Amino acid sequence: MAENKKRERYNIRISGLGGQGVVTTAHILGATMDNAGKYASLVPFFGSEKRMAPVEAYVRASSDPIYEVGEVVYPDIILIYHSQVVTHGKSYTMPFYTGLKPNSLIIINTDFDVLTEDDMKVLNDLNATVVQFDATKLAKKIAGTELATNMAMMGMLLGLTKLVTTAHIEAAVRERFLGNSFVASGGTASLDSAIEKKFKKKEQLLTANMDVINQTFEMANSVDISGSELIVRFDV
Amino acid sequence: MTKIVEVGPAGYMPTSAPAMGVELAPEGSALLYGNTVTPEEAMRDAAIALLTRKNPTIFPGPQVLWDWKEDVAEKSAAILELASEIPNCKIIPMPDYRPKYPKIDVKAEINPNHPNLTILDNRIEACIFVGVHCHYANLTLRMVRAGTNCYTVALCAYMGHEEAMASIRDLHASDIAKFKEIVIEERNKLGIKWETTLPPENPSLPKEDNSTLSPADYGEYRSLIMTKKGEHITDSE
Amino acid sequence: MSLAYITPSERFKKYLPKDYVELIDFGPFGKTQEEAGPGNMGQFKELMEEHPMCSGCWMAYYIRLIFASLPCPEETVTIGTAGCGRLAISQAAVPFIYGNYGDQNAMASGLTRAFRLRFPDKTKDVITIAGDGGTMDIGFSMTMHSWIRGERFTTIMLDNEVYGNTGGQSSGMSPKGAVLKMAPMGKDFEKMPATDLAKAAGCVYIVRMSPTNIKAAAKVIRRAIFVAREVGPTFIHAYTSCNIEYSIPTEDVFADAIELGKGRFKFDEYMTDEAKIVIERVEGEEKAARKARKAAKVAEAVN
Amino acid sequence: MSAVQRPVLNKKQVEMNYLLHEAPREKHFITGAQAMSEAVKRANVDMAIAYPITPQSEVMHLVGDVFAQGHIKEYYRAEEELGTMSAIAGASRAGVRLFTATSGPGLIRGLEAIASWPGHRVPAVLGILTRVINAPLSIQPDNLEMAYMLYSGAVMLHAENQQDTFDFTLAAFAIAEKVDVYIPVAVATEGFFVTHAKGYVDMMSEDLVYKEFDPVASPVPAMDNETPPARIQRDAPVQKSNFMSYLIHSVWQQEIWDSNSRAMKYIYEYLGGPVEVLNPGSDIMLLASGCAAAQAREAHRYAQEEGLSVGLVKVKAIRPFPRTEIREALAAAKTVIVPEHNIVGWLCTEVKAAIPNGGIVHEGPRVFGGMTLPVELIMFEIYEALGIEHTIKL
Structure with missing residues (x-):
């Protein structure tokens, strides 16, 4: 495939653990692209989405229509929602960067350096950029719940790629929490009601989520990852 | 005209007409030997067959034999008018579709599961199927083409039948009347003299006479099977 | 009640075989039980016609009885499956659907609901x-x-305690100890408790019987149908011997049926309170109608 | 009887051609499961029956919601698939419009009944949301079960994406119910890849529905005691006797396959034909159905960007098999690549047999057991076939 075609399209793989909102992220990302008048296709991983079990979801985002379906086997972007994905191999794709294309982006939620020497050599050869920050801590700090971790990860992704504006995201998040067009497993729905109780009102939930996203957008704006070192770290 | 579908017998296991490439005629057209033609052309060929081949017979099916729908009266009248213009035409009905066990009365009826019994026994060489549900009509027409030398005409209220030598679709009573006129025209052309005459009644076998049977013929449980009117059955225990 | 689909179209009446014309004139359609019930089943060709079963088949007799007992044959559909029974069922003038192996009750579920809608x-x-x-x-x-x-x-189960149609293999309903094909050492488990299962599953009217008494058998069939219309599933477990596989001489078929009617097919009728209300109402209405007809007849005779 | 009253909806009944080709449409971003249930909503279905199995369950629970909203008249969860498919066959005799769906092992379990539907003239629509059928157990997409359907006699459509799923399902009802067809139509698409993934679907208003089912316009009488003949066993067991030969059964089978072939003209009418061809006459033709066609379409796009002589044949109708159309589309091809989501390559086999020069058909690429079919896999085959150097590492 021609190299110059790659950047018009992002093939994203999201790896995390059950309960972290991985599948939810995929759906919101899809809706966000839709709101922006662009295209997305997504494939949630289905099977045993139990708490703390590995979960993967895949999103393709593009300014052109997308035909392809199925898992993203050769991603341009990888989101890692939990350090254990890397350190414990809690992932369906091992090692976590399997299939990564050259000049790609990896965003990892962690409070310590997770990459081994060997990992770094492979990623350096691929000219990848690894963005590393404690999204869970950020979620707790701003939204008061670690359930907003996925918002932080998504915000960072969209902030760095500048695919959409925060208005597009807000509309998608609003649809996700207030609309009813979402299809997911029963477990996700009961999780929602748990969050709702905590926040009393859905609007509050929405605002808290958006605060997290806005914060990550700001963080993303503060750096230029092109030509950067292999690892870019943010303090939270 | 190349005759794709021809008068049989086509043999042991004939290729179906659709498999030979015959397609149902579009609205406003008819099929003749598997070719799309005008309804008049098909009717004219069919009329000549009915007038010149042996023992022409009309096989009316359930949709015109039973009084279940508004248009039955008009259609059945038109069919009988048509029959009465075909010299020595017979009417042998197909009143239902279940196989006849143990034996069909071939003079009295035809059945889609074994139509050739009726056609061969009566030496029918030209026939019309009308008012038969399309599925059963297709089965019948194919078996007739396989095993007999009968020229088949299908008068169909829907899309017609590839297997018939002549197939008229979207049939209304007025189409049957038109067919009748064509029959009269062709009959006159052929110089056949005929006075409008209704076909003979159904020659069903006389009803079995059960009165000669004695209860002894029915063994131990005779009273359960052969109760006669007025006979009182008491508890058999 | 629609008899239109079995009424010959006027112009074609004389072109139909006689037995078809007789369907409406002399057949069981649109008639009362007195006119067309099992007491008179000998007069209808539909129920008289040669059946394709073995000589002396008790099942064939019971199937005839079912058809003669139908409260409304012109609005009835029967469903069967592979087995001897369908050979006789398909001889009747009531629509019969032959499905796949053992799927009759699933088919009936779809059919019944579709009819209701x-x-x-x-x-x-x-x-x-x-x-x-x-x-x-x-x-x-x-x-x-x-x-x-x-x-x-x-649901009517024709229990002959064997796979008769395939040549005499043991079935779940064969009695324990019966030596049959596929149970060459004798069947080693009990006959399935069909009526208990029916009760546990929610049937609202259940009868187990050996149908030797024609009136009692007819009454049960009608009750089962009336209750099914209004209340819920009904089940008749009837003994219909296989004289071939169990080697019952034809002349002993009836005696065997009476014998089993005293044993494992002892008459047992169960009904829920709801079913009982329906039975009492319908049978009351029937009785009143009979009385009224009788009175009218008497009045006519007097006049 | 349910205590909850379902709303009575007033909808405008229209012809299928209006519904598919003329009615204004709006874009929605929905899953394949939603697309199928939205089609059912507009198809004026009388009755839906199903047994849950992943990934079909998503579709049939949505159809249950559609029932609760008053769009269809009757719905229930059956005991298992054989019970489901038999109940569909039973309900069909009463003359109503029917829908069900299943997946992988469920299809195999129901296959005894499904294989009898065409001969029973059951014009129901069957959704097949593909799933692995062989051991060990898996819920992942793999369309091997479609191979078991190929000889059932049913019309089979294979949807590439959510839009196809919507359009094919809707059109399926009209095709199935034509008097000269009147056999079931199966609409297959890949589980998860389509059912659980969102895509863009242009849909007409849900206030429009396909005109009501007419049980009288049928090649067989409905067994409702309203239609003659009275003495009807619609599907008489055939037994040879002095008076009857097996010919009845053989012409009956012919009739089913003839009915299947008669569906082709309606596939043209409603779906624009059984195949879609891009860049006919190219040296390399990609030929695929279902999701594999989506992957092939992507590969085709990349190939165009790189100026390669690559065309695409998407096969929409698996039955009737578009033999003539495929022959035509592949007439000038030097190599045919058939990507598939199953190990046996049933489409590849059919294509090889359909063209005079079957040797040009390349086996695969195939993935199975739920594996994704990456576009890179197809590009690899294209580069190899054209002898072009490339950097794809698989």
């Missing part, structure tokens, strides 16, 4: 008539679930 103002009776194999072995889950769902149709 298409004809909300009409009564259409659906009856499944299958053997012990079709009902309790291969069709077991479909039988049970149709009852558990409360599907409103009648």
